[in-house]
Amino acid sequence: MVSQYEIKISGRVQGVGFRYAAQKQARFLRLKGWVENLPDGSVRAVINGDTESCTSFINWCREGSAYSWVEGVELREMKPGALGPFTINY
Incomplete structure (x- = not known):
C-alpha cells in the first residue's frame, strides 16, 4: 500500500x-x-512510498542524523500524489 x-x-x-x-x-x-529547511529552524519533508518504508523513514527522523538533536516530530498523513525522486529543496 502506498x-x-x-x-x-x-x-x-x-x-x-x-x-x-x-x-x-x-x-x-x-x-x-x-x-527543506523552514524559517523557524525546523525541517519539513514530504515522503511517498510503501507504508513500511514510510514508517522506517519516520522512525529515522525521530533519531536524526549524526550531528542533529531532534526535539519533536509532527506527522500529517496526506492523500498519495505524484512525487518525483527524493530531492533537497533550497
Missing part, C-alpha cells in the same frame, strides 16, 4: 547535515518526495 506524509522535524536540525542524511535515507528506502 502512503504519503508531511513530516515536520524540530530541534537542532539545520546546519548539521540533516537534509543530506534524510535524502540518503529516503533514497535507500526508495521513497519519493523532498526535504
Whole structure:
C-alpha cells in the first residue's frame, strides 16, 4: 500500500547535515518526495512510498542524523500524489 506524509522535524536540525542524511535515507528506502529547511529552524519533508518504508523513514527522523538533536516530530498523513525522486529543496 502506498502512503504519503508531511513530516515536520524540530530541534537542532539545520546546519548539521540533516537534509543530506534524510535524502540518503529516503533514497535507500526508495521513497519519493523532498526535504527543506523552514524559517523557524525546523525541517519539513514530504515522503511517498510503501507504508513500511514510510514508517522506517519516520522512525529515522525521530533519531536524526549524526550531528542533529531532534526535539519533536509532527506527522500529517496526506492523500498519495505524484512525487518525483527524493530531492533537497533550497
